Amino acid sequence: MAVLAALHYRERTGKGQYIELSQTENIMRAMSWIWPYQQITGKVAMPTGNRDISICPADTFRCADDTFVAIAAAAPEEFKGLCTAMDKPELAEDPRFKDLLTRLQEDNAIAILKIIADWARTKKPEELEALAEKYGFAASHLYSFKDVVEDTHFRERGFMTNVDDPLLGPYLEYEFPVMMSKSPPKVKWSARAVGFDNDYIMKYHLGKSEDEIKELYRSGTLGKWADVRGHRPPPDWDGKAGLIMARD
Structure with missing residues (x-):
């Protein structure tokens, strides 16, 4: 913009x-409502975990398989739907939970979140998502990295791509976030360790001789990767694969 x-x-x-x-x-x-909240009330907004303190219920809950689901129900019909899904329709008429502002009172919020947490602990996330769709409240499985990688929607969207990197070999990588219909960008290779192409730049762009390059290393003017995993080429690197000459 x-x-x-x-x-x-x-x-x-x-x-x-x-x-x-x-x-x-x-x-x-x-940062959502935090800035205006602090300016208007004069109160410092404190960490609240995964709970949204402007909506109740709106939190994350542990499921039967030890994964997590996010559940929210703000509007009256959403909260009624959630209560029905829990087989506790009477909660919608409970004076503690009669409307959003009442549910946001701390004691009432703790009470309803505890009820939902106990219920969610008996279900798998896909069961809760199905109930949410049926009864009209919001619920979504919290993805692990494995879930993201295996998600068919992300795959079909082109969110991930297989890269055959000349240095690291084949691996799965996030695709470039901007999608273009006529000239879509593609990941060609991974990032390299610091100084990986020093010699190429010194020799072919700056015209330095082999002896001059060696002297630059010796004097500390030039440096290469640290001897730390992830900061250097793979241990089996042949000294040639992945160099810029092979990539152009």
Whole structure:
């Protein structure tokens, strides 16, 4: 958006400008209601775990197979549906839980979340998702990394791709997040260890001789990867595979 705005400004004025984007400051704008809550009430918002303190019930719950599910029911019909799914329709008429504001009172919130937690512990996540769809409240299985990798929707969306990396061999990688219909980007190889292509750059771009390159290493001007797993090439690396000459 900033780039488009800057281009528009250039078209109108003929002048360019510097764009600065702070990751930390940007994420502050995605912090839900925390900023206005603190400004309006003067209270410091404290950590609440997975619970949403603006909706009740809205939390994560352990299931029968020790996985987790997120369940939420804000609107009256959603809460009634949840109570019916739990075979406890009378809870919808309980004075402690009669509406959202009443359920948000701390003692009442703790009580209803405990009831839901005990119920969810007897079900598998797919059972809870099916009940949510049937009775009209929200429930979603919390994915492990294994679940993400095996999810057919993500696969069909092209969220992941198989990469045959010349250095590391074949592996599964996240695809580039931007999808383009005419010129889709593709992952060609993994990131390399620090200094992996030093010699190529020194020799072919800067015209350094082999002796000059060796001296740069000896003096500490140039450096390569640390001897730490994940920061260096694989132990069986042949010294050639994956170098930039083989990638172009």
